[in-house]
Amino acid sequence: MINAVLVFNNSGQPRLTKFYTQLDTSVQQRLISEIFTLVSHRPNSACNFLPLPPLLASSSKSPTPSQPHNDTPSLITYRHYATLYFILISTSTESPLALLDLIQVFVEALDRLFENVCELDLIFNFETLHAVLGEMVVGGVVVETGLDKVVEGVRGQGKVLKRPTGDGRGGGLGSGFAGFRAVGDGVWSGR
Amino acid sequence: MRYAFSTGLPLLYQISKGFTVTAQSSQNILIMFEKSLYDLIRGLRNHKGNEREYIHNSLRECRTEIKGSDMDVKATALLKLVYLEMFGHDMSWASFHVLEVMSSPKYLQKRVGYLGAVQSFRPDTEVLMLATNLLKKDITSPLLPTMSLPMVTIPHIITPSLALSLLSDLLPRTSHSHPTIRKKTIAALYRLALVYPETLRHAWPKIKDLLMDEHEDPSVTAAVINIVCELGWRRPRDFLSLAPRLFDLLVDGGNNWMAIKIIKLFATLTPLEPRLMKKLLPPLSTLIRTTPAMSLLYECINGIVQGGILEGTNGAREGEEIASLCVDKLRGMVIVEGDPNLKYVALLAFNKIVISHPHLVSMHQDVILSCIDDPDISIRLQALDLGASMVNRGILNSVVDRLMRQLSNAPVLTSADLAEIERKRFQGVEPAADSDDEDPAESLRQPDKRADSVPSLPDEYRVTVIRHILGMCSRDTYANITDFDWYIDVLVRLVRLVPSFTEFPEAQPGVNWENRSAELTSADVSSAIGSELRNVAVRVRTVRAEAVGAADSLIAISGREQLFPRTGNGGQGVLPFAAWIVGEYADSLPDRHNTLTSLLHHSVFSSSSETICAYLQAVPKVFASIAARDDESWGTERQSLTSLLLARIAHLYESLTRHPNLEVQERSVEFLELMRVAAEAVASHAEVNNAGPLLLTRALPSLFTGMELNPVAPSAQRKVPLPDGLNLDEPFNHDLAKVLQRANEELVPDPEYAEAERVYHQRPTPKLEIGPAREMIKPANQTGFSYQHNAEEALADVRLAARQRAERNKDDPFYIAHEDTSSGTSTPFHDILKSSNGEVVDIDSIPIMNLDLGDRNPMDDELEKETPKGKHKRVRHFQIATDENIDVEDSAKESTSATANRTIIDSMLPQRSNAKRSLLEVDSSGLVSFSLEDENESITDRRLKSETRKAEEEEMERALKEVERVRLEMQRASERVAVEDGTPLDGTVVKKKKKKKKLPGTATAPQIGVPSGDKRTSGTGSTEAGFVVKAKKKKKVQKPEV
Structure with a gap:
């Protein structure tokens, strides 16, 4: 199952935090900053899997392949889009490559809803961000991976607002959907 | 207020302000709270530099706003609080207000309330009890969005009692007409089951119905599969009956997400039902051959590996086929695609396959080893694991050299980098204003393209690499090493590569433990290197001289700067071991005086107490070795040299007697006395036959020489047979209880007790009468004996004591008799075993690895003759001492006790893992004991588990x-x-x-x-x-x- 979903920007400012277990706010913050430290030092050519940060690694040190399934979070997957990092912390029951696709679906859904989404949209509409996630993952279990259904579900909850016009400096840079897909996507198409 | 953003924003902003002020009870709640959140965010962006103060003020505002009666204001304040909570500002105090907003009749306000509950409720939130009715009401709401809210929220806040009361309301929702509700309900039910396993008794039939229903919405089926997969690994046996349906879904599902999960589930089922393997193999291999989706391909391979299908079909033709197909595909993932993610997961899969099929994996050694130099550290680590598990005699040298090169060539983190890391690590993130160099309006569509830089290796990675090198080399008692000179050289070079552990300054008190753990790993790894060096010195007699030389070079004060240049104290953990080696094998030292000088260098004060202890022990050994030299006759020159050395040693030791560490104190005091006695002996020694004082030439060395030290297996101690007539269960003192009772009763102060009390409870008056040893011996002098005689007598005393001790310890199998200097076979240990056990234990047949060179077979001797020792160009034959052990005849008993031991450990393991639960972990262990199969299953029924499936059904x-x-x-x-x-x-x-x-x-x-x-x-x-x-x-x- 998925243990946490995090979104933060290039300087570590959180934009979305969702923990599927109840954690102290201070512990949450420490975890975020540990993961940010890890992720911000990775070159773009690096793979999208993170080693466990100290907070998580200390308790699950033994990488025993004899116990494939386990409740401990053992997998941290991330993707980097423009100014934002999207991070999924999950147990080994999830497939690493499928999780990467899941992040992609998440971002694509946001892009549909906000029409050429950017960080500002997410800052001002973080409630919508939560709503999108709520359509896809409930209690750490993935319930929907279809882009259309996710978007439909969020729209069913009410009108999705854009950020105030004129805010920021110009709209999105990508002009078509072709420019959207992240590096390496298309190599596997899990959906 | 000023507005940093001039592009038409202020107008809009003011409009929104107007709304807030004038239209307080505006119907359009949407605009209302949205603008207010804008206010906050906008304000943050405008208060660059003093965000902290701004947030503080905002929080205070929120506090008053949320207490008001206007629901709009309340909801707005809550939304702002939730936003600030994301940055670490606690809002647990607002839990009651969260509840208030949750109960709002307006959907959008309700949504804010539920969001607040998700983000801020903690296990100790007390108002949760009050939420029960609200949740019940909203679950049965006629409105779809409202109904969704509790479904999404419940998993975050569920407790066993809440689960009990909500279950009956959630269950009917599994048959709701809208698929979204059905999906969310079963996800919520799954989380209910985790805290309250009884849930499954009622929910499982419904979940199963949903799964079995072929006309169900595919997205619901996929969600059900996700949940079944989560449940499945806990009690796989209960899910075997679902196999046919799962199989159909896998073959005709057409949904890759679902197929991945089904394969994962099958991987847990196949070990229980071997027939499944045969059934699964064709569709899986078809998928592997045909699917364009890499994630599915990878999971197919992974499922085959984890499900034990490779082992299960081993030997069969299709088994070999599928194994090589998998490995080939994985190889393709590593090289052809050039995608780091695929490379990483392929290596993960290789790591799993290597356990069962090492030969298949080692065929792809070339690609795997090339990954060791990959720019990505995660990939490197995987390749390192893999490399370590498949390394053999042939490639060990090249792999290790490659890793050494990597370590020495990688750029070191500059202090600026470190400062940056420090800042990020220890400073909580504040919602700061956006810096100018990044553009938050940048579209996320653009994949990020930052410049790649050469990664500087983090210390953790360096430590891991060093560990792997040591592990690879020492595997199976150095089975893979062909050249020990090379290995010693590697060890010495590794010492320089150990990362330092004080570059992180001792920062804030709260985070010290992090530093400490980093320190520990560094210190650990350097002592692991030291331990390896010691192992080689002890086990491989052929290269002992070289090992001692290496240890000497590590100790040498002259090379200190050069040896630990940048690491500072990173490799210092090696010093105790090096000191032990030079002390124990002092006779092999190239220059003992030089070594002694290094050991006595004043820099020792700054070392760790562990190091000082080792040094304290090594100094007398080296000195004894110098003093015992027979080659040089005892003359004035030697006498003065010796007394000079003794004075230096005494000087150092004296200053160490006040060391804060108790162990250091004790050792230095002990040896200091010995050195003083020795100094006396030297000073008073009258030259007779060019022989030195016996205390120095005989007694002192005999303290440290004895039997050869051999490696002993950790289990050897357990195997020592009990001598006859020793009953360990019999208490020493039968009246112990009485004695204790008396001790309790006799609290009346008797003289003895008073004495003890005085010692323990009264502050002693400081009495500093420690003088040189000479003064202490004075009373003896007064009797009129000469110094010479006195020394002799002292020596005789020493001998007498030694003899008495030997007598006393004659029967002690663990005492090493020091008279017996050869490592012969007839030790007291052997004698006692022989005599007490007779023919039952034939000790002489125990293969004790004798390190005597003469023991080697003639072939080796010839080799030795041919190659002059020291200058060895040819590959030498190294004899490695294995662990000594006692092979007791009843090995059956041994093995049983060993397995018993293991089972004990095994039984302890789950407990330990339970005790040390990971942070984010959701404990599902409650499900283990819960059976899905029989609803009315009683405890007695459970015992009859071995009944056939049919009967159960x-x-x-x-x-x-x-x-x-x-x-x-x-x-x-x-x-x-x-x-x-x-x-x-x-x-x-x-x-x-x-x-x-x-x-x-x-x-x-x-x-x-x-x-x-x-x-x-x-x-x-x-x-x-x-x-x-x-x-x-x-x-x-x-x-x-x-």
Whole structure:
């Protein structure tokens, strides 16, 4: 199952935090900053899997392949889009490559809803961000991976607002959907 | 207020402000709170530099706003709080207000409330009890979005008691007409089950129905599969019956997400049902060959590996086929695609395959080893693991050299980098204003393209690499090493590469433990290197001289700067081991005086106490070795040299007697006395036959020489047979209880007790009368003996004591008799074993690895003759001492005790993992003991688990019928009651209460563990059961009438 979903920007400012277990706010913050430290030092050519940060690694040190399934979070997957990092912390029951696709679906859904989404949209509409996630993952279990259904579900909850016009400096840079897909996507198409 | 953003924003901003002020009770709540959140965010962006103060003020505002009566303001304040909570500002104090907003009739406000609950409720949030009714109400809401809210929220806040009360409301939602609700309900039910396993008793049939229904919405089926997969690994046996349906879904599902999960589930099922493997193999290999989706391909391979299909089909033709197909595909993932993610997961899979099929993996050694130099550290680490597990004699040198190069070439983190890391690590993130160099309006569509830089290796990675090098080399007692000179060289070079551990300054007190753990790993790894060096010195006699030389070079003060240049103290953990080596094998030292000088260098004060202890022990050994030299005659020159050395040693030791560490103190005091006695002996020594004082030439060395030290297996101690007549269970003192009691009673201060009290409780008056040893011996001098005589007598005393000790310890198998300087076979240990055990234990047949060179076979001797020792160009034959052990005859008993031991450890393991739960972990261990199969399963039934599947299913069917029958019975009865009471048959909730009231009255009330609230979808009951119910119902209905 998925243990946490995090979104933060290039300087570590959180934009979305969702923990599927109840954690102290201070512990949450420490975890975020540990993961940010890890992720911000990775070159773009690096793979999208993170080693466990100290907070998580200390308790699950033994990488025993004899116990494939386990409740401990053992997998941290991330993707980097423009100014934002999207991070999924999950147990080994999830497939690493499928999780990467899941992040992609998440971002694509946001892009549909906000029409050429950017960080500002997410800052001002973080409630919508939560709503999108709520359509896809409930209690750490993935319930929907279809882009259309996710978007439909969020729209069913009410009108999705854009950020105030004129805010920021110009709209999105990508002009078509072709420019959207992240590096390496298309190599596997899990959906 | 000023507005940093001039592009038309202020106007809009003011409009929004206007709304807030004038239209306080605006109907359009949307605009309302949205703008207010804008306010906050906008304000943050405008208060660059003093965000902290701004946030503080905002929080205070929120505090007052949320306490107001206006729901709009309340919701807005809550939304702002939730936003700030994301940055670490606690809002647990607002939990009651969260509840208030949750109960708002307006959906958008309600949504804010639920979001607040998700983000801020913690296990200790007390208002949760109050939320129960609200949640119940919203679950049954007619509005779809409202109904979704509790579904999404419940998993975050669920507790066993909440689960108990919500279960009956959630269950009917599994058959809701809208697929989204069905999906979310079962996800919520899954989380309910984790805290309250009983949930499954009622929820599982419904989940199963959803799964089995072929006309179900595909997205619901996929979600169900996700949940089944999560449940599956806990109790795989219960899910075997689902295999046919899962198989169909895998083959015809057409949904890759779902297929991945099904394969994952099958991987846990196949070990239980070997027949599944044969069935799965064709579709899986088809998928592997044909699928364009890499994630599915990878999971197919992973499933085959994890499901044990490779082992299961080993030997069979298709087994070999599938194995090589998998490995080939993985190889393709590593090289062809050039995608780091694929490379990483492929290596992960290789790491799993290598356990069962090392030969297959080692065929792809080339690609795997190339990954060791990959720019990505995660990939490197995987390749490192893999490399370490497949390394062999042939490639060890090249792999290790490659890693060494990597370590020495990688750029070191500059202090600026470190400062940056420090800042990020220890400073909590504040919602700062956006810096100018990044553009938050940048579209996320653009994949990020930052410049790649050469990664500087983090210390953790360096430590891991060093560990792997040591592990690879020492595997199976150095089975892979062909050249020990090379290995010693590697070890010495590794010392320089150990990362330092003080570059992180001791920062804030709260985070010290992090630093400490980093320190520990560094210190650990350097002592691991030291331990390896010691191992080589002890085990491989052929290269002992080289090992001692290496240790000497590590100790050498002259090379200190060069040896630990940048690492500072990173490699210092090696020093205790090096000191031990130079002390123990002092005779092999190239220049003992030089070594002694290094050991006595004042820099020792700054070392760790562990190092000082080792040094304290090594110094007398080296000195003894110098003093015992026979090659040089005892003359004035040597006498003065020796006394000079003794004075230096005494000087150092004296200053160490006040060291804060107790161990250091004790050792230095002990040796200091010895050195003083030795100095006396030297000073008073009259030259006789060019021989030195016996204390120095004989007694002192004999303290440190004895039997050769050999490696002993850790289990050897356990295997020492008990001598006859030793009963370990018999207490020493039968009257112990009485003694203790008396001790308790006699609290009356007797003289002895008073003495003890004085020692322990009174502050001693400082008495500094420690003088040189000479003064201490004075009384003896007064008797008129000469110094010479006195020394002799002292020596005689030493000898006498030694003899007495030897006598005393004669029977002690663990005492190493020091008279017996050869490592011969007839030690007291052997003698006692021989005599006490007779022929039962033939000790001489125990293969004790004798390190004497003469023991080697003639071939080696010839080799040795041919190659002049020291200048070895040829590959030398190294003899490696293995661990000594005792092979007791009854090995059967041994093995059983070993397995018993292991089982004990095994039984402890899960406990340990439970005790040390990871942060984010959701504990699902409650599910382990919960069976999905039999609803009425009793404890005795559970013992008959080994019954056939069929019987179980029959029983379940029967049980289901029974439940159905009872349910119908109850329903009819309640209907009857309702009619009698004259209340209309509308509300289900009312009905439930009635039932509860009436049931005790009915004598034949069924005792079934189904809560009365469990409303099954009716119409599924078979007609047969219905008839039975009718017949029974009449009987029952009569009773209330009576």
